[in-house]
Amino acid sequence: MDERKWLFDLLNVEEQQLSEKQLNILQAAIEMFAEKGYAATSTSEIAKRAGVAEGTIFRHYKTKKDLLLAIVKPTLFQSVAPFLAKKFVKDVFENEYEHYEQFVRAVFKNRYEFVKTYLPAIRVLWQEMAFHSDIKVQFQTIFINHVYDKFKQIVEHFQQKGELALLPPETIIRLTITTIAGFLATRFLIMPDYPWDDEQEMERTIQFLMNGLKA
Amino acid sequence: MDERKWLFDLLNVEEQQLSEKQLNILQAAIEMFAEKGYAATSTSEIAKRAGVAEGTIFRHYKTKKDLLLAIVKPTLFQSVAPFLAKKFVKDVFENEYEHYEQFVRAVFKNRYEFVKTYLPAIRVLWQEMAFHSDIKVQFQTIFINHVYDKFKQIVEHFQQKGELALLPPETIIRLTITTIAGFLATRFLIMPDYPWDDEQEMERTIQFLMNGLKA
Amino acid sequence: MDERKWLFDLLNVEEQQLSEKQLNILQAAIEMFAEKGYAATSTSEIAKRAGVAEGTIFRHYKTKKDLLLAIVKPTLFQSVAPFLAKKFVKDVFENEYEHYEQFVRAVFKNRYEFVKTYLPAIRVLWQEMAFHSDIKVQFQTIFINHVYDKFKQIVEHFQQKGELALLPPETIIRLTITTIAGFLATRFLIMPDYPWDDEQEMERTIQFLMNGLKA
Amino acid sequence: MDERKWLFDLLNVEEQQLSEKQLNILQAAIEMFAEKGYAATSTSEIAKRAGVAEGTIFRHYKTKKDLLLAIVKPTLFQSVAPFLAKKFVKDVFENEYEHYEQFVRAVFKNRYEFVKTYLPAIRVLWQEMAFHSDIKVQFQTIFINHVYDKFKQIVEHFQQKGELALLPPETIIRLTITTIAGFLATRFLIMPDYPWDDEQEMERTIQFLMNGLKA
DNA sequence: GATGAATGAGGGTTCATTCAT
DNA sequence: AATGAATGAACCCTCATTCAT
Numbered sequence: 001m002d003e004r005k006w007l008f009d010l011l012n013v014e015e016q017q018l019s020e021k022q023l024n025i026l027q028a029a030i031e032m033f034a035e036k037g038y039a040a041t042s043t044s045e046i047a048k049r050a051g052v053a054e055g056t057i058f059r060h061y062k063t064k065k066d067l068l069l070a071i072v073k074p075t076l077f078q079s080v081a082p083f084l085a086k087k088f089v090k091d092v093f094e095n096e097y098e099h100y101e102q103f104v105r106a107v108f109k110n111r112y113e114f115v116k117t118y119l120p121a122i123r124v125l126w127q128e129m130a131f132h133s134d135i136k137v138q139f140q141t142i143f144i145n146h147v148y149d150k151f152k153q154i155v156e157h158f159q160q161k162g163e164l165a166l167l168p169p170e171t172i173i174r175l176t177i178t179t180i181a182g183f184l185a186t187r188f189l190i191m192p193d194y195p196w197d198d199e200q201e202m203e204r205t206i207q208f209l210m211n212g213l214k215a
Numbered sequence: 216m217d218e219r220k221w222l223f224d225l226l227n228v229e230e231q232q233l234s235e236k237q238l239n240i241l242q243a244a245i246e247m248f249a250e251k252g253y254a255a256t257s258t259s260e261i262a263k264r265a266g267v268a269e270g271t272i273f274r275h276y277k278t279k280k281d282l283l284l285a286i287v288k289p290t291l292f293q294s295v296a297p298f299l300a301k302k303f304v305k306d307v308f309e310n311e312y313e314h315y316e317q318f319v320r321a322v323f324k325n326r327y328e329f330v331k332t333y334l335p336a337i338r339v340l341w342q343e344m345a346f347h348s349d350i351k352v353q354f355q356t357i358f359i360n361h362v363y364d365k366f367k368q369i370v371e372h373f374q375q376k377g378e379l380a381l382l383p384p385e386t387i388i389r390l391t392i393t394t395i396a397g398f399l400a401t402r403f404l405i406m407p408d409y410p411w412d413d414e415q416e417m418e419r420t421i422q423f424l425m426n427g428l429k430a
Numbered sequence: 431m432d433e434r435k436w437l438f439d440l441l442n443v444e445e446q447q448l449s450e451k452q453l454n455i456l457q458a459a460i461e462m463f464a465e466k467g468y469a470a471t472s473t474s475e476i477a478k479r480a481g482v483a484e485g486t487i488f489r490h491y492k493t494k495k496d497l498l499l500a501i502v503k504p505t506l507f508q509s510v511a512p513f514l515a516k517k518f519v520k521d522v523f524e525n526e527y528e529h530y531e532q533f534v535r536a537v538f539k540n541r542y543e544f545v546k547t548y549l550p551a552i553r554v555l556w557q558e559m560a561f562h563s564d565i566k567v568q569f570q571t572i573f574i575n576h577v578y579d580k581f582k583q584i585v586e587h588f589q590q591k592g593e594l595a596l597l598p599p600e601t602i603i604r605l606t607i608t609t610i611a612g613f614l615a616t617r618f619l620i621m622p623d624y625p626w627d628d629e630q631e632m633e634r635t636i637q638f639l640m641n642g643l644k645a
Numbered sequence: 646m647d648e649r650k651w652l653f654d655l656l657n658v659e660e661q662q663l664s665e666k667q668l669n670i671l672q673a674a675i676e677m678f679a680e681k682g683y684a685a686t687s688t689s690e691i692a693k694r695a696g697v698a699e700g701t702i703f704r705h706y707k708t709k710k711d712l713l714l715a716i717v718k719p720t721l722f723q724s725v726a727p728f729l730a731k732k733f734v735k736d737v738f739e740n741e742y743e744h745y746e747q748f749v750r751a752v753f754k755n756r757y758e759f760v761k762t763y764l765p766a767i768r769v770l771w772q773e774m775a776f777h778s779d780i781k782v783q784f785q786t787i788f789i790n791h792v793y794d795k796f797k798q799i800v801e802h803f804q805q806k807g808e809l810a811l812l813p814p815e816t817i818i819r820l821t822i823t824t825i826a827g828f829l830a831t832r833f834l835i836m837p838d839y840p841w842d843d844e845q846e847m848e849r850t851i852q853f854l855m856n857g858l859k860a
Numbered sequence: 861g862a863t864g865a866a867t868g869a870g871g872g873t874t875c876a877t878t879c880a881t
Numbered sequence: 882a883a884t885g886a887a888t889g890a891a892c893c894c895t896c897a898t899t900c901a902t
Contacts, residue, residue, distance in 0.1 A: 021866085037346045039254035043893060053867045058894060060865095127345055130338070130404075131252045167419055174401055175394075175423050182393025189345075191355075204382055208390050212427030236883085258876060268884045273877060451862085467776045469684035473897060483863040488898060557775055560768070560834075561682045570836075597849055605853050608827025609820075616819055619775075634812055638820050642857030666887085688872060698888045703873060705886095863902080871895070878888080 006117050011074050022060050024050040030071055034120035038068050038128050068128060072135055075121040076142060082110055083147045092154050100158040101210050108180050108202060115184045123189070148173070165215050172213060179209045221332050226289050237275050239265040245286055249335035253283050253343050283343060287350055290336040291357060297325055298362045307369050315373040316425050323395050323417060330399045338404070363388070380430050387428060394424045436547050441504050452490050454480040460501055464550035468498050468558050498558060502565055505551040506572060512540055513577045522584050530588040531640050538610050538632060545614045553619070578603070595645050602643060609639045651762050656719050667705050669695040675716055679765035683713050683773050713773060717780055720766040721787060727755055728792045737799050745803040746855050753825050753847060760829045768834070793818070810860050817858060824854045 007027055011018060018026075028050035032041040043064055047054040061067040082088065097103040115122055129136045155169040164172060183205045187196055222242055226233060233241075243265035247256040258279055262269045276282040297303065312318040330337055344350045370384040379387060398420045402411055437457055441448060448456075458480035462471040473494055477484045491497040512518060527533040545552055559566045585599040594602060613635045617626055652672055656663060663671075673695035677686040688709055692699040706712040727733060742748040760767055774781045800814040809817060828850045832841055 019865085035346075037252065037254055039252055040346060042891075044891085054893090055867055055869095055895080056865080059867095062894095064893065123345070127342070130342055131250075131255065171416065171419050174397070175420070178393065178397025178401065179390075182389070182397050186389055186393065201386065204386050205390070208427040211429070212423040214426070234882090257874075259874090269876090270878080270884055270886095271882085274883070277877095279876065449861090465776075467682065467684055469682055470776060472895075474895090484897090485863055485865095485899080486861080489861070489863095492898095494897065553775070557772070560772055561680075561685060597853075601846065601849050604827070604831055605824075605850070608823065608831065612819070612823025612827050616823060631816065634816050635820070638857040641859070642853040644856070664886085687870075689870085699872090700874080700889065701887055704888095707873095709872065863900105865899105865901095867897100867899080869896085872893095874892070875890085876888100878886105879884105880886095881884080 010078060010118055010121055021050070021052050021056060025052060025057055025060065025067070026071060029067055030120045030124060033068065033071065033128070034123040038064075038124070039131070043067075068124075068132075069135075071121060072125050072128065073138075075118065075125045076135075076139055078114065078118065079122070079125070080142055080147050081114075082107065083150050089150050089153055093157060100155075100163050100213070101206065103154060103158075104176065104180075104206060104209060108206065111180060112184065112198070112202065115188055119188055159215075162215055164213050167213075175213065176209060179205060179212075225293060225333055225336055236265070236267050236271060240267060240272055240275065240282070241286060244282055245335045245339060248283065248286065248343070249338040253279075253339070254346070258282075283339075283347075284350075286336060287340050287343065288353075290333065290340045291350075291354055293329065293333065294337070294340070295357055295362050296329075297322065298365050304365050304368055308372060315370075315378050315428070316421065318369060318373075319391065319395075319421060319424060323421065326395060327399065327413070327417065330403055334403055374430075377430055379428050382428075390428065391424060394420060394427075440508060440548055440551055451480070451482050451486060455482060455487055455490065455497070456501060459497055460550045460554060463498065463501065463558070464553040468494075468554070469561070473497075498554075498562075499565075501551060502555050502558065503568075505548065505555045506565075506569055508544065508548065509552070509555065510572055510577050511544075512537065513580050519580050519583055523587060530585075530593050530643070531636065533584060533588075534606065534610075534636060534639060538636065541610060542614065542628070542632065545618055549618055589645075592645055594643050597643075605643065606639060609635060609642075655723060655763055655766055666695070666697050666701060670697060670702055670705065670712070671716060674712055675765045675769060678713065678716065678773070679768040683709075683769070684776070688712075713769075713777075714780075716766060717770050717773065718783075720763065720770045721780075721784055723759065723763065724767070724770065725787055725792050726759075727752065728795050734795050734798055738802060745800075745808050745858070746851065748799060748803075749821065749825075749851060749854060753851065756825060757829065757843070757847065760833055764833055807860055809858050812858075820858065821854060824850060824857075 004023065004027065007023060007030075011023075011026065025046065028046045029041075032046055032049065035041075043057055044054050046067075047057055050057075057067065061070060077084075091097065092103060097106065125135070125139075129139060151173050152169045155164065155172050158164045159166060159169070159172075183202065187198070187201075219238065219242065222238060222245075226238075226241065240261065243261045244256075247261055247264065258272055259269050261282075262272055265272075272282065276285060292299075306312070307318060312321065340350070340354075344354060366388050367384045370379065370387050373379045374381060374384070374387075398417065402413070402416075434453065434457065437453060437460075441453075441456065455476065458476045459471075462476055462479065473487055474484050476497075477487055480487075487497065491500060507514075521527070522533060527536065555565070555569075559569060581603050582599045585594065585602050588594045589596060589599070589602075613632065617628070617631075649668065649672065652668060652675075656668075656671065670691065673691045674686075677691055677694065688702055689699050691712075692702055695702075702712065706715060722729075736742065737748055742751065770780070770784075774784060796818050797814045800809065800817050803809045804811060804814070804817075828847065832843070832846075
């Protein structure tokens with residue numbers, strides 16, 4: 001139960017009123033979807049791994065797709081969570097972060113922990129986004145509405161302070177995100193078995209990013 | 216037929232002796248695997264789109280998995296093609312590329328064309344790599360044997376010339392690749408509909424990379 | 431509740447001690463069995479329409495089949511009710527009905543009201559009789575024991591009075607019943623939407639029947 | 646094969662190009678649908694009785710409902726076949742049938758043979774018509790377009806000749822059909838085990854009908 | 861008495877693969 | 882070489898029924 005804290009957090013269990021069996025189902029589904037993919041995982045396998053009858057899955061999730069969405073939606077939400085906090089931008093402007101680097105550090109560290117904690121669910125989200133256009137659309141909508149605009153304000157703020165190169169904000173956002181995501185993808189998906197020194201490699205990545213973007 | 220030049224190139228048709236029907240099958244499979252994923256695509260759908268009988272697929276490819284590999288292997292091969300040329304490193308050392316930037320420019324442009332040309336096949340490779348460990352292993356093997364070593368020599372060469380920061384070569388390689396790949400992924404997979412000015416954005420990306428990595 | 435008088439009558443509620451929920455269940459079951467058939471109706475649908483929990487049905491009726499029988503048996507019983515009254519034959523002989531026509535009129539009118547009132551339950555009975563041999567056997571048993579014998583006495587009575595053709599009583603019974611049932615089936619099942627003038631059409635049907643059967 | 650002549654006729658095999666396996670499937674389906682009803686019959690049972698794999702059914706009939714329609718449509722067609730012949734009405738008017746009785750005799754005999762031959766398929770049609778409104782609609786459409794109008798002409802023809810009572814033609818049609826159908830239903834569905842003398846009972850039925858309808 | 865979560869057998873249907881033609 | 886009918890295992894999902902609450 002304790003080891004399942006991540007699941008509780010991801011799904012916001014207190015609000016959602018999830019039964020033990022439902023948690024078993026979700027955990028089993030996340031693991032198997034991450035490993036084999038949604039389409040290649042059968043509901044009977046999920047039931048077996050979750051220790052419930054196959055019918056039980058369908059009592060809680062009308063269809064297999066619903067089960068996928070029950071995983072993907074909270075993950076999508078958590079993926080952009082830092083940007084959803086109301087005071088997020090205000091924090092930046094009111095000198096919570098004096099420099100873009102501090103902001104980047106905070107985001108990087110936060111997303112590093114996020115990926116480390118929820119890796120399987122994140123794999124499911126990214127893998128299935130390629131195949132289910134409804135998920136892709138949701139992701140894009142959320143990104144544009146809740147992340148992009150705020151990120152842009154922040155970038156322009158630091159450009160005015162003369163800290164960042166006068167590239168189009170879109171470009172700076174893209175380079176920032178792909179640099180961070182590039183590390184996380186390499187670290188957790190592509191070469192998880194490499195003997196990483198996370199602290200140091202993140203430090204180098206940040207240095208690279210700041211040098212690359214400086215005015 | 217003319218429009219299928221990319222398929223010919225990808226598969227190296229002259230060597231392989233592929234019949235018209237085989238090409239139809241491969242093209243249909245690439246398109247459908249890219250869109251819906253391998254597991255969610257049925258052989259009968261492929262047959263229908265290729266305009267052949269269901270049995271014909273299995274005359275050429277013993278199993279559905281074999282058909283996937285017939286797509287994935289050449290794509291994997293082409294993915295690292297520039298590094299497979301024997302004289303590749305020699306070219307760098309013998310002043311084909313006087314600066315790391317020139318090398319990066321060449322690689323970037325080349326891979327940009329590659330992705331643009333073979334996008335569906337590349338999507339299949341990357342999507343399915345997550346689900347088929349045999350493909351992932353092959354990819355890693357080829358990368359380590361044919362790309363990483365040569366890349367490392369090149370990086371060290373330019374570090375000795377004082378052009379590049381004295382970071383571990385692995386880190387420089389990673390940052391170089393994820394910066395290029397980050398652009399290509401954003402450009403072709405995540406936001407293909409955004410009104411990109413490719414030339415300019417690639418230029419900015421290179422400037423960013425070189426600033427980030429300079430000594 | 432008032433509108434449900436028919437259900438009360440059909441089921442003989444006073445004797446049976448049926449709770450509100452049981453009545454809801456029976457009504458829902460009758461309606462759905464009539465519309466979609468017993469086999470195509472699920473107990474969960476019945477529960478939903480009846481406004482009770484799925485388990486509640488099985489507290490009152492051990493199996494789905496038992497629920498069907500709880501509908502079919504009273505309907506079967508009411509179907510032949512007039513003939514079950516002890517003094518039924520005596521009424522005929524003691525000049526309650528001076529002519530066969532009067533008897534037929536009484537039966538016709540009575541069965542017309544019966545079908546009109548209990549149509550859904552009657553549909554269930556007839557539709558399911560085709561699939562459940564136990565129901566069919568019960569019907570035949572009741573018909574032979576309680577209807578056929580009495581009907582025969584009556585027919586022979588009027589044959590002796592010279593009112594009816596000297597056909598075998600079975601034949602007269604059959605023609606009488608199929609003529610009446612033919613009207614009711616056309617009227618209520620096959621063409622319920624036709625603009626019927628019931629009075630007139632029943633009058634014509636009786637004239638036809640009496641002409642056809644007269645000595 | 647020889648014993649299956651009825652199936653060939655019903656389905657118009659020569660035109661339809663039905664394989665041996667398809668015939669097995671259709672025969673098995675007709676028998677089981679007639680006995681247990683469409684909804685209560687599983688495709689696996691049909692496959693077993695037909696001696697084919699379950700998948701084979703779905704190769705020929707996309708859904709179970711399609712299989713039902715493949716049975717119901719030809720049966721519906723054959724049900725009204727006599728009335729579909731182009732020269733049918735002409736035959737009546739040009740003294741093929743001098744009296745309504747001759748016409749009735751011809752129809753009766755013809756339909757008697759029809760029911761006797763195709764009984765199971767007819768049971769399927771009538772039983773399922775109650776549950777599938779699409780089938781009911783088709784039946785009504787065909788009846789109105791191809792049977793009712795012609796029947797009405799014939800009835801009016803004999804009314805003008807003074808042979809038939811001056812009832813509304815609809816009523817005469819209804820009484821004619823329910824009298825014939827009443828016999829056939831009693832004979833083949835309700836009491837098939839009774840020791841019928843078909844010739845004689847049909848003769849009595851016709852006498853009854855003609856007496857009932859005469860002017 | 862009433863509930864509704866849980867069950868697992870069985871439902872209709874799809875699938876990759878085989879093989880006679 | 883190519884076909885497409887045939888297969889039966891496996892798919893997702895529904896069902897009647899049970900039972901702890």
